[in-house]
Amino acid sequence: MTREEMKTKKIGVLLGGLSAEREISLKTGNASLSALQQLGYDVVAIDVNKGLPQQLLQAGIEVAFIALHGRFGEDGRVQGLLEMMQIPYTGSGVMASSIAIDKVMTKQIFSYHQLPTPRFDFMRPGDSTKDLLLRCQDLPVVVKPSREGSTIGITIVKNQTELAAGIQRAADLDGTVLVEEYIDGIELTVSVLNGEAFPVIQIVPRSGFYDYQSKYTTGATKYLIPAPISPALYKLVQQAAVKACHVLGCRGAARVDFMCREDDFQCIEVNTIPGMTATSLLPQAAKVAGIDFPQLVEMILLDADIDK
Structure with a gap:
């Protein structure tokens, strides 16, 4: 329009x-x-x-x-x-939105399209928690409710006792629980608008974990834009972000999160409605790309449509 x-x-x-x-x-x-x-x-x-x-x-x-x-x-x-x-x-439309919010479905699609993502296991409603515990012996891991954002309900666990508690915490928020390989590396994120990747951001939380407080407390996290990574990796994660949005069918604005060890990157998830607060990542990346906040909001608005 x-x-x-x-x-x-x-x-x-x-x-x-x-x-x-x-x-x-x-x-x-x-x-x-x-x-x-x-x-x-x-x-x-x-x-x-x-x-x-x-x-x-x-x-x-x-x-x-x-x-x-x-x-x-x-x-x-x-x-x-x-x-x-x-x-x-x-x-994004109905299908892309419903898939992207489900971290398990998202990772299954990533795997099908050969987008690297950490090893994972999961539990759907009605599945046995005991069986999941028995399968998840290679620790540490990250336990997440499959359909929550802003790191709500996420636990990094290092032993079986913590694993059981983490699964229960996630299950209290969502019947589907994701258990994901823990990647000890740097966190990157790439915003995508209308199929174009914005500058890569490296996220450096002062607490060491980019949790809810680190995300939304001014000064709690450093954001390095553009991320100080190799040119080759920089290009690869931008390309992967665009591909991730494409294979899920996303439209408009989205943000793709990554974990990286050396020059090895792993796709974590896609956010189909990125935050637009004072500390949010999409507006920060847009600003570095020469797009101010009102212009960014207008670009998102003008793409409004019925799902096609």
Whole structure:
């Protein structure tokens, strides 16, 4: 949609939501709302709850800017609702959203397409926790709920006692639990917008682990942009990020996370609605690429469409 066409539309920024990442979504949404207002768009905030269809109809929303993180927003459900209501929306469609939020499914697709990813095992609802414990003897590992973001529920475990506790912690948040090989290396991330890779960022948390607090506390993490890695590795992870988004069918903005040891990189996951807070990685990478925050938000908005 052109800028001129979009200026005639009533835009709803979908924020808040029902997931464990509600607080971050409010920050992402309000920052995006402010940028669009600054650019002169007709935009209102829609705090997503069980009455979303009525809210959209009552507000006369014609385009949705999705600023939701986690389940019930980043997992294809809101996208499916918008499809049924024939409201164009930003970001990935139903299928890509529902696959990318599921870390197990994402890694299975990575493996099929020969994108390197750490060795893993998993447990679906109804599977035996005891069997998973017996299979996971090669420690340390990282235990994650399959469908949470912002490192919520993640545990790095070094022994069987910690493993059992980590699995239980993850299972309390999501019936599907991922157990992944621990990669002792550097953390990189690459944002992708409309099929183009932004500068690579190296993430250096002062605590040593990029957890929720490190992500959202100003000064808790150093971000090295562009990442001080070899030119060859730099190019490879950018190419891998674009390929990861392509094989999952992502649209608009996304972010791909990597762990690296020397010149060996491993794809970890894809975020289909990257954060847009003061400490978020996509806006930082865009700035280095010469794109300021309002321009970035507008680029995401203008790509809004019905899934095709």
